[in-house]
Amino acid sequence: MTADRNMKTPLKLVRGSGASKTGTDHFWQQRATAVANLPLMLFMVGFVVAHLGASRAEVVASVKHPIVAILLIMGLASAFWHMRLGLQVVIEDYLHSHLRKFAALALNIAFATAMFAVAAYSILKMGFAS
Amino acid sequence: MAQSSRPERPLSPHLQIYKPMLSMMMSIMHRITGVALYFGSILIVWWLAAAAHSDGYFDLVQAFFGHWFGRLILFGFSWALIHHALGGIRHFVWDLGRGFKLPVVEWMVRANLIGSAVLTVLLWVIAYGVKP
Numbered sequence: 001m002t003a004d005r006n007m008k009t010p011l012k013l014v015r016g017s018g019a020s021k022t023g024t025d026h027f028w029q030q031r032a033t034a035v036a037n038l039p040l041m042l043f044m045v046g047f048v049v050a051h052l053g054a055s056r057a058e059v060v061a062s063v064k065h066p067i068v069a070i071l072l073i074m075g076l077a078s079a080f081w082h083m084r085l086g087l088q089v090v091i092e093d094y095l096h097s098h099l100r101k102f103a104a105l106a107l108n109i110a111f112a113t114a115m116f117a118v119a120a121y122s123i124l125k126m127g128f129a130s
Numbered sequence: 131m132a133q134s135s136r137p138e139r140p141l142s143p144h145l146q147i148y149k150p151m152l153s154m155m156m157s158i159m160h161r162i163t164g165v166a167l168y169f170g171s172i173l174i175v176w177w178l179a180a181a182a183h184s185d186g187y188f189d190l191v192q193a194f195f196g197h198w199f200g201r202l203i204l205f206g207f208s209w210a211l212i213h214h215a216l217g218g219i220r221h222f223v224w225d226l227g228r229g230f231k232l233p234v235v236e237w238m239v240r241a242n243l244i245g246s247a248v249l250t251v252l253l254w255v256i257a258y259g260v261k262p
Contacts, residue, residue: 090165
């Protein structure tokens, strides 16, 4: 293998790597977003519960508070990133054909990004509405 | 040849080989709730987009979530969220290298199940207290 033609030690070749060549990044990002999700989702659930059956004007008034808007956007960013990482693992576990796997991985990123874009745009639109 | 005399046996042990245990079921539930939340996120995005769109459309979405069917979906969504969050805490304990003794694993698994049920009911009691 390549190790024979390389001056690097076997440890050097695998350090910080893995099958994905990204090492433990995925694992760490999954945990970091998981920790962030705990308080942020608590806030999100509280926001939704506080606006059950509310009128649009009431929701807009709440989102106009900068801290509310910022916490909601942070929560969405953390949750959608966590979701993207999580479904990636599920896809890698169950889809083995290269074409299907890469199509699913691309769709996963597209879905999570689009969902975040729509949600963040909606919050900003309400927050900045005059 | 060796192929014809080869006994029928699975290539590698998979799920059906193991006796179903609560901890294993909860691991599967963690993944199922995660995937459910993935698609359930459409609900919150729909709700926020409706609020940004117009009074009429938002009232329609609010009416949907006020209907018993919409409430049922939200109830399931909230349970999945709480169950997955508690499962995540369980995984944090394991990530810290603790809680691997079987009685502790069993205890945490049961706490996850009971905790998610209790907290979901509590959340809805609070929700109905806020807005009947």
